[in-house]
Amino acid sequence: FNKMAESLQREEELRKHLFSNVAHELRTPLTILKTHAEAIADGVIDREKGLGNIKNEIDRLIRLVKGIEDITMAEASFFTKGETVEINLREFLLGICNEMLPAFKQIGLDITKLRADVLFVCTGMDKLEKIARNIISNSLKFTPLEKATDGIGGKIPYKADGGLKPPSAHTVRERSSLTGFTEKGGVSIDYGIEGEMYFIEIMDSGRGIPENEMPLIFNRFYRGAKSDTESLGLGLEIVKELVEVMGGRVEVKSIIDDGTTFRVSLPIKGV
Ligand SMILES: Nc1ncnc2c1ncn2[C@@H]1O[C@H](COP(=O)(O)OP(=O)(O)O)[C@@H](O)[C@H]1O
Ligand SMILES: [Mg+2]
Known part of the structure; x- marks a missing residue:
């Protein structure tokens, strides 16, 4: 029983930690995306180049989300040990x-x-x-x-x-x-x-x-x-x-x- 309480506490801590980190990590690529979009709109950057940059940032975001999914899965498997x-x-x-x-x-x-x-x-x-x-x-x-x-x-x-x-x-x-x-x-x-x-x-x-x-x-x-x-x-x-x-x-x-x-x-x- 104690172990379960411990697990829950651990889960809660991990979750808090994850959210604060993720918010921070998401802000950077989003800010960059916005900057590129504005630059294209204002005509200060070549359209093709700007779109290329935007695509790169989106790729990074996708990898970030995938990584966070991997971590969430790893943490979840702490409770269901899985097959060997x-x-x-x-x-x-x-x-x-x-x-x-x-x-x-x-x-x-x-x-x-x-x-x-x-x-x-x-x-x-x-x-x-x-x-x-x-x-x-x-x-x-x-x-x-x-x-x-x-x-x-x-x-x-x-x-x-x-x-x-x-x-x-x-x-x-x-x-x-x-x-x-x-x-x-x-x-x-x-x-x-x-x-x-x-x-x-x-x-x-x-x-x-x-x-x-x-x-x-x-x-x-x-x-x-x-x-x-x-x-x-x-x-x-x-x-x-x-x-x-x-x-x-x-x-x-x-x-x-x-x-x-x-x-x-x-x-x-x-x-
Ligand atoms: N084999 C290695 N040789 C040198 N530095 C390493 C090695 N593995 C990990 N590191 C260091 O540990 C950090 C964290 O690794 P990791 O969590 O895989 O993040 P990432 O690969 O995205 O940088 C890396 O940024 C790097 O500084
Ligand atoms: Mg690595």
């Missing part, structure tokens, strides 16, 4: 990697080969997929190629023909020997068992997370100081919610300009 099914973790992760590979290849990054071990786990498949996708898409987004330097502080521009030769930067080489990355870097995914839990580790050779941002990254609408305009700051919040619902935990390790590792641990037998 037995999956072959390797096959499952392979499927996600294959789907995301083109996006990586496009900017010249790798996803390294998965280990061969077969591991069956009982888990909430839809939730796990959202978790993995969110973390991997961050790795993609925050592993810019221009991070590679020529070793004396200058940036080496990325060439479309793949002609990027990163530096004498030994961090890159050390890392590649550790993870099997090519020199360009990328993402490597690993998994295994620890006690009653299985874990998935997603490691990137990206720009890392500043120490002062670490406590904030799972907060709703938090995006790092250097995040792009596409960022909504909802991805890791969704990850955190889902991992909690599934009775697991998520840990992060990061070194600036070297890379970030997310480790998600979940019960092997579901909850």
